Amino acid sequence: MATGSDMPLLLLAILAKVGVVLLVLLTTVAYAVWLERKVVARIQSRWGPYLVGPHGLLQPVADAVKIFFKEDIVPTEVDRIIYWLAPFLAFSLALLSISVIPFGESLTIGGATIHFQITDLNVGLLFVFAVTSLGVYGVALAGWSSNSKYPLLGGLRSSAQMISYELSLGLGVVGVVMLAGSLSLREIVEHQRGLWNVFVQPVGFLIYFTAAVAETNRVPFDLPEGESELVGGFHTEYSSFKFAMFFMAEYANIVTVSCLATLLFFGGWLGPVFGPSLLRGLLPIFWFCLKVFCFLFLYIWIRGTLPRFRYDQLMAFGWRFLLPLGLLNVLVTSLILAWRSV
Amino acid sequence: MAPLFYIFAALAILAALSVVLQRTPVYSALSLIVVLCSLAVVYLLLGAEFLAVIQVIIYAGAIMVLFVLVIMLLNARQETPTDRSRLARWLGAPLLLVFLGELLFAVWERFPSASTRAAAAPDAGPRAVGALLFRSYVLPFEVTSILILVAVLGAVVLAKKRL
Numbered sequence: 001m002a003t004g005s006d007m008p009l010l011l012l013a014i015l016a017k018v019g020v021v022l023l024v025l026l027t028t029v030a031y032a033v034w035l036e037r038k039v040v041a042r043i044q045s046r047w048g049p050y051l052v053g054p055h056g057l058l059q060p061v062a063d064a065v066k067i068f069f070k071e072d073i074v075p076t077e078v079d080r081i082i083y084w085l086a087p088f089l090a091f092s093l094a095l096l097s098i099s100v101i102p103f104g105e106s107l108t109i110g111g112a113t114i115h116f117q118i119t120d121l122n123v124g125l126l127f128v129f130a131v132t133s134l135g136v137y138g139v140a141l142a143g144w145s146s147n148s149k150y151p152l153l154g155g156l157r158s159s160a161q162m163i164s165y166e167l168s169l170g171l172g173v174v175g176v177v178m179l180a181g182s183l184s185l186r187e188i189v190e191h192q193r194g195l196w197n198v199f200v201q202p203v204g205f206l207i208y209f210t211a212a213v214a215e216t217n218r219v220p221f222d223l224p225e226g227e228s229e230l231v232g233g234f235h236t237e238y239s240s241f242k243f244a245m246f247f248m249a250e251y252a253n254i255v256t257v258s259c260l261a262t263l264l265f266f267g268g269w270l271g272p273v274f275g276p277s278l279l280r281g282l283l284p285i286f287w288f289c290l291k292v293f294c295f296l297f298l299y300i301w302i303r304g305t306l307p308r309f310r311y312d313q314l315m316a317f318g319w320r321f322l323l324p325l326g327l328l329n330v331l332v333t334s335l336i337l338a339w340r341s342v
Numbered sequence: 343m344a345p346l347f348y349i350f351a352a353l354a355i356l357a358a359l360s361v362v363l364q365r366t367p368v369y370s371a372l373s374l375i376v377v378l379c380s381l382a383v384v385y386l387l388l389g390a391e392f393l394a395v396i397q398v399i400i401y402a403g404a405i406m407v408l409f410v411l412v413i414m415l416l417n418a419r420q421e422t423p424t425d426r427s428r429l430a431r432w433l434g435a436p437l438l439l440v441f442l443g444e445l446l447f448a449v450w451e452r453f454p455s456a457s458t459r460a461a462a463a464p465d466a467g468p469r470a471v472g473a474l475l476f477r478s479y480v481l482p483f484e485v486t487s488i489l490i491l492v493a494v495l496g497a498v499v500l501a502k503k504r505l
Binding site for chain 1: 368372375391392395396398399402403404407408410411413414415417467468
């Protein structure tokens with residue numbers, strides 16, 4: 001606990017940290033969209049954005065300005081309060097889970113130690129799951145409050161999908177938690193110093209990543225918005241800034257899920273560290289960002305490659321394949337751990 | 343910590359009132375989510391992070407999602423009040439007062455002076471909770487799980503007449 005005189009300084013440090021992390025996250029979100037458009041364009045033999053700035057690098061800025069100045073159309077039959085609440089809920093929850101993600105070890109400059117994490121909760125992993133499990137409300141309420149057919153169907157689909165895949169998402173990481181013996185993200189990373197979890201828990205990783213793609217409503221599991229059948233899904237009736245909030249929430253969730261995959265299975269910030277002390281302090285962050293970037297790329301790659309599932313296939317896959325596999329993985333892992341400890 | 347406690351305690355009570363008083367089912371359900379999340383914050387203030395997070399995951403994230411889903415499926419709009427039960431209307435308020443009085447009395451009995459503080463908080467981490475659950479309370483735990491299994495089987499039988 002801080003003493004009285006340290007209090008304002010501590011508060012300032014926390015606020016600065018929150019500001020920096022949010023800024024980085026939102027910039028990443030903006031450029032993840034740019035990256036997606038570029039990579040998907042490559043896959044489809046197109047150019048993608050290239051007019052605004054070199055290689056279209058200023059496209060996110062142009063998009064942001066454009067979307068702010070679009071007319072905000074609110075349909076007359078909507079349930080006003082919830083219609084407003086839903087995008088804010090989706091967006092703020094998407095930003096919330098980044099608060100427990102550690103980006104690297106701590107760095108000591110002139111006696112002050114900086115932890116690269118907003119807050120180190122001892123149940124950090126569960127906190128992320130709690131926030132994710134609330135995320136479904138943004139989508140479901142948006143679909144319901146729009147008072148229109150396509151959004152309602154999209155909202156219902158997404159609620160069913162997110163509930164179904166949340167279970168597999170949780171089961172996929174149980175093995176990792178058992179190995180590390182902790183729910184703290186920092187300790188889980190430290191536990192992988194010898195060997196990354198992806199080599200110990202390959203099945204767990206596959207389950208986690210598949211469920212995570214479904215949980216973030218991305219191709220091939222983007223049934224909630226499947227434009228060929230549902231126009232735009234749950235956000236059909238949203239326009240301008242409120243639509244942008246759903247859009248940003250989706251990408252922020254992708255970033256969070258990628259961070260979590262890196263932390264749980266790919267050793268987080270662990271990697272070769274060398275050179276002078278400042279470089280030693282900053283290299284872990286570089287490794288972390290590199291790994292997260294690989295996951296973002298993988299997401300886009302999958303989007304450019306796979307077709308969309310049919311709805312019944314999606315449900316059958318989640319309940320009849322992924323969930324039993326997750327249970328089996330937990331069973332086998334615990335048996336091996338028990339056998340070893342005897 | 344005290345101001346935070348009062349803010350979230352007040353929020354929980356207001357939202358609980360809103361659960362009862364709202365006419366639109368979705369608003370009631372949403373208010374209940376606010377109640378559950380405020381309680382989670384109170385747990386957090388008591389130093390029980392694990393319990394707080396589990397409260398949000400299980401109640402707000404799983405059970406209430408099903409509530410909201412069902413309300414959406416039925417597309418339940420505003421309810422119209424019925425005048426069927428006069429008895430309930432006349433008995434409701436007095437019974438509520440009796441219940442509140444009882445509750446206050448129980449709290450007052452247990453904590454006579456305002457300065458009473460909780461004893462050193464027991465370890466409420468996942469390890470401690472797990473040890474209690476699987477050592478001291480393993481029988482109730484298993485019985486509960488069988489109860490839930492029975493309920494699930496019942497639901498399946500009811501929903502699917504021919505298996």
